[in-house]
Amino acid sequence: DTGVSQNPRHKITKRGQNVTFRCDPISEHNRLYWYRQTLGQGPEFLTYFQNEAQLEKSRLLSDRFSAERPKGSFSTLEIQRTEQGDSAMYLCASSSVLNDEKLFFGSGTQLSVL
């Protein structure tokens, strides 16, 4: 069990640029979640995959955001035309169908949009 891995750990970008983050879940976990956390707040749900299928998206997720999990393993979250309000910690979590209420979180990708 190597844990949930997220890359990069930090990303600084200029407003208007596109960014992509990667999440590698625990290998046998078929469920994968993306959350966003801003300073002083708890994580907010963005989207959820079961295997390669994206089953739920939050209304927080504007059409500038897209997430994929093409082979049911790693996932990517892309933000197009970044805005300063996108600055946040982006968290990935995974869980097993056998114990789906226990989420394992990665350390997150901290995005700063200048």
Next chain:
Amino acid sequence: GDSVTQMEGPVTLSEEAFLTINCTYTATGYPSLFWYVQYPGEGLQLLLKATKADDKGSNKGFEATYRKETTSFHLEKGSVQVSDSAVYFCALSEWGGATNKLIFGTGTLLAVQP
């Protein structure tokens, strides 16, 4: 919609002091309740959970009881240690949803001094 409210921090205690972090929730149905902990530089980790009314979750000396009548899930520990210093998040999973989407509180920073 469902929500979680937890006491604001920081909470500063001396080692071996008694800890209570209050958490109340608003939800339809019968959600599961969780406490997650985030140590400095690490991802969120599940600390304990309770899935139905009057259940008590416990782990590492921490306890919380699911109180439906008061819609609360307060976290307690009889004797804190310096190593307990972290941010604690109360959360619920929406009842009846297809996913285990978590709704988090804003987090409470605990600082334990030797």
